[in-house]
Amino acid sequence: MPDLNKHQVAIIDYGMGNLFNVQRACASVGLRSVITADKDIILQAGGVILPGVGAFGDAMNNLKKMDLVGAIKDRIGLSKPFLGICLGMQLLLTESEEFGGHKGLDVIKGRVIKFNSIDKAGRKIKVPQVGWNRVFFNKIHPAFQGAPILQNIPDGEYMYFVHSYYAVLDDTSFVLTKTNYEDTEYCSALLKDSICATQFHPEKSGLKGLRVFKNWAQIVSAHSELMKK
Amino acid sequence: MAKNIRIIPRLDIKGPNLVKGIHLEGLRVLGKPEDFARFYYEHGADELIYIDVVASLYNRNSLHNIINKTAQEIFIPLTVGGGLRTIEDIRSVLRAGADKVSLNTAAIKNPNFIYEASRIFGSSTIVITIEVIRQADGKYLAYIDNGREYTGVEVLAWAKRAEELGAGEILLTSVDRDGTGSGYDLELIKTVSDSVAIPVIASGGPGKLEDVKDAIIQGGADAVAIASMLHYHVIKEAEFDSGLFSEGNVEFLKSGRVFTNFKSEPLPLIKKYLIDEGVQCRLYNEQDTYAGPK
Structure with a gap:
């Protein structure tokens, strides 16, 4: 049996990108984590992080090949803390238009689409977006104002993004924050029950990014305490 | 709404030291890279670039130590380049704490390396460094081994090819201008930036x-790497004597003889200046209730 006291958080390793810095960010806020593809650990850990950079299709193929699709869906079904980062957010959606279209995990209804390559004035837009951009709270949903994951994050804070595609949710009430890149306003973080996901990289976003991890760490320990009772 | 331009301190590294040269040669030791990195992180750097300037020639264990120390305390993207030849080289640098790698020599010798590396690590992890020397006839050619070796490869064609093969960004270095303080090569930047x-x-x-x-407004750069202007500020005015920085030949460096053609500017002031000039960039707010790792 995996030692859950040792590994509070499972960072899912499915061969997509650099997971070490997600682990370092966890360590810096006192979260003990393990980089793993072990289904038992994924199901039982106090918190699960689905990170990832790269192509949507490759990512889904890897998850299928490693037989992790069911484990991730089962895990989410348990309503325990789950954090998706970047591609790990996009994979939660129904489908992506990347390279001819791919089905996603379909945990959140919606699509992943590409930034336009030209703006309204016919000027070329750099895609991917690489760099810092501002994250604004979705004010239509006042319940999100006090969302624990955003504690001590100022409205309009800068976070670090690297992406060519963005998520369009069918039910916009799950939109936690919005960001504008070259006149496209999109969902830069979502929140649905125990699922939180960010298009930006909190592990690369300085102290404010670490604050997101700190908040999530508190969510994970609060949930674990609750389970003990 | 324009995008935010990134201001990226570039740290050239030789062995355990931060160095700065002219035309990537004639290196002076400035101090410990991890000290400068921490200082820039705390003063609003958007990313950091480490280039091991002699790694193509010697081994690079000390670089891994520096990356490791840096990654424990800074949480902004760190790009590491210099002498990375294989997928395993890339993996070990990422494992040590880099977020992205920059490739030059190995990519020019085997362009397919870009494709392979970007499939494995994602395009966003792969930065292609192009070291450029302008020829007498005005042509821009790419060089390898820190501007030492001629390849005959034409810069614009190479930039487009690198993009097709999966590169996520281009670090475009003018070897002619490096360390001179005479300004970026705007024509070079514009030509490449407009085409990819x-x-x-x-x-x-x-x-x-x-x-x-000028690099941003006239050249159309999406990000700017800055070295001497920032390093000079740290040496001249920052708390270099406070114990925050390791020992170095401080008096000689403070005399400014290494930096004859540079104005020393702190990072927050560069950003403030750019914002006043209509450039959009990330304002850094030092206030935070969470102080970060101890």
């Missing part, structure tokens, strides 16, 4: 604030 969809980081030459603005 991926971000271009301008590098080599800034000696004063106007140079940085």
Whole structure:
């Protein structure tokens, strides 16, 4: 049996990108984590992080090949803390238009689409977006104002993004924050029950990014305490 | 709404030391890279670039130590380049704490390396460094081994090819301008930036604030790498004597003889200047209730 006291958080390793810095960010806020593809650990850990950079299709193929699709869906079904980062957010959606279209995990209804390559004035837009951009709270949903994951994050804070595609949710009430890149306003973080996901990289976003991890760490320990009772 | 331009301190590294040369040669030791990195992180750097300037020639264990120390305390993107030849080299640098790698020599010798590396690590992890020397006839050619070795490869064609093969960004370094303080090569930046969809980081030459603005507004750079202007500020005015920085030949460096053609500028002031000039960039707010790792 995996030692859950040792590994509070499972960072899912499915061969997509650099997971070490997600682990370092966890360590810096006192979260003990393990980089793993072990289904038992994924199901039982106090918190699960689905990170990832790269192509949507490759990512889904890897998850299928490693037989992790069911484990991730089962895990989410348990309503325990789950954090998706970047591609790990996009994979939660129904489908992506990347390279001819791919089905996603379909945990959140919606699509992943590409930034336009030209703006309204016919000027070329750099895609991917690489760099810092501002994250604004979705004010239509006042319940999100006090969302624990955003504690001590100022409205309009800068976070670090690297992406060519963005998520369009069918039910916009799950939109936690919005960001504008070259006149496209999109969902830069979502929140649905125990699922939180960010298009930006909190592990690369300085102290404010670490604050997101700190908040999530508190969510994970609060949930674990609750389970003990 | 325009995008935010990134300001990226570039740290050239030789062995355990931060160095700075002219035309990537004639290196002076400035101090410990991890000290400068921490200082820039705390003063609003958007990313950091480490280039091991002699790694193509010697081994690089000390680089891994520096990356490791850096990654424990800074949480902004760190790009590491210099002498990375294999997928395993890339993996070990990422494992040590880099977020992205920059490739030059190995990519020019085997362009397919870009494709392979970007499939494995994602395009966003793969930065292609192009070291450029302008020829007498005005042609821009790419060089390898830190501007030492001629390849005959034409820069614009190479930039487009690198993009097709999966590169996520281009670090465009003018070897002619590097360490001179005479300003970025604006024509070079504009030519490449206009022709590729991926971000271009301008590098080599800034000696004063106007140079940085010109690279962005005239050159169309998506990000700017700055070295001497920032390093000089740290040495001249920052708390270099406070124990925050390791020992170095401080008196000699403070005399400014290494930096004859540079104005020393702190990072927050560069950003403030750019914002006043209409450039959009990330304002850094030091206030935070969470102080970060101890």
